[in-house]
Amino acid sequence: MTFLIFLLACGAAASTGILFKPGQWYDSLVKPDFTPPNWLFPVAWSIIYLLLAWAGYRLTLIPGSQVVLALWAAQIALNTLWTPVFFGAHHIFAGMVILALLWLVVAAMVVMAMQLDVITGLILFPYLVWLCVAAALNFSILRNNR
Template sequence: MSAFIIALLVLAAASTGAMFKPGEWYRGLERPSWTPPNWAFPVVWTILYIAIGVSGWLVWEARGPGLAMALWLVQLGLNAAWSWLFFGRHRMDLAFVDICLLLLAILAYIIAASAISPLAALLFAPYAAWVALAAMLNRSVWRLNSA
């Protein structure tokens, strides 16, 4: 898998955030006081998607196909599904399940990648932290808006 293919896969996952935007529905939801400001999301996600791509490329270059790359692909698919579930389908419950699975896939990737490229694993640490925060936010918004 070339750097070009990895970049295309990351762009495809990132594009779900552009296809399924928060919009009026999200603006009408009750959110916790600790919700990050709206401007933070595109800034943070841009940095994270670059790190995701570089990490995947480092693992691919060092080892090629294997468990770590399979986990990298799984996390990318779960990542892409979240925006569709939360913003597209308005299914905060399914989005929460998805983001919990995403966090598990990220942590599993970090473990698998650490034996191949410590830098690749390290590049996923901020991603894991952000997704953990996003999972808490997802759960809080869901609870605040459950009837």
Template sequence: MLFVVFLIACGASATTGVMFKPGDWYRSLDKPSWTPPNWAFPVVWTVLYVCIAAAAARIAPLPGSGLAMALFVAQLCYNTLWTPIFFGLHRMKVGLAVIGLLWLLVAATLLAFLRLDIVAGLLFVPYLVWVTIAGALNFEVWRLNRDRMATD
């Protein structure tokens, strides 16, 4: 049952991806050659959200899980925030700051989860890898297009 609750929470976070699609603006930007194909994003995020929800469901009932769950909630908030900032407002530099904080929160959550349950911590490893890739992609897209942005 806890898994379903956390999967719904992750699904709520994922709705920003439906509401703020990349669209023509993103397609028009210069991107690095290593940019993942468009179809990879929903596939990867679906798998990641299942892993994230499973990890949280393992941690939540454990004694001493308060800090770990607070970090879980914080990282999910920053996860939710990035898409409307980057794709909705077209604020690549602000998005870079948000994803930097997200990376720190995901890493802290991973470590807190590892201390309580090794499987839960390991379920967060692919998420940290993906946020690392997304952060690098955010940086490169900003770097390649910063001369085209009026403000940020």
């Protein structure tokens, strides 16, 4: 049941991608050569959301994980916010600010999770890697589309 709650939270975050699609505006932006192909985004995010739900569930089983769980809640809120700001409102700079905060929260969450349980930390690590790609992409779009 607890896993389902985390999965539902991830599903809510993922639903913003359905509501606020990249569309013509995003297609018209100047993007860097390292931009992943469009098909990779839903694949990567589906995997990340499943890993996030699993990590959240695992954290509930670990004594002393309250701060990491608070970071989990903060990151899912920031994650949910980015899509409507960037794709919905077309605010590239605000999206970059949200993404920078998200990266910091997730980095702290990964480090703290690793201290509590190495497996949970490793489960979260791909998310941090993907956020590095997303931040580099967002920053490049910001720089090239003033």
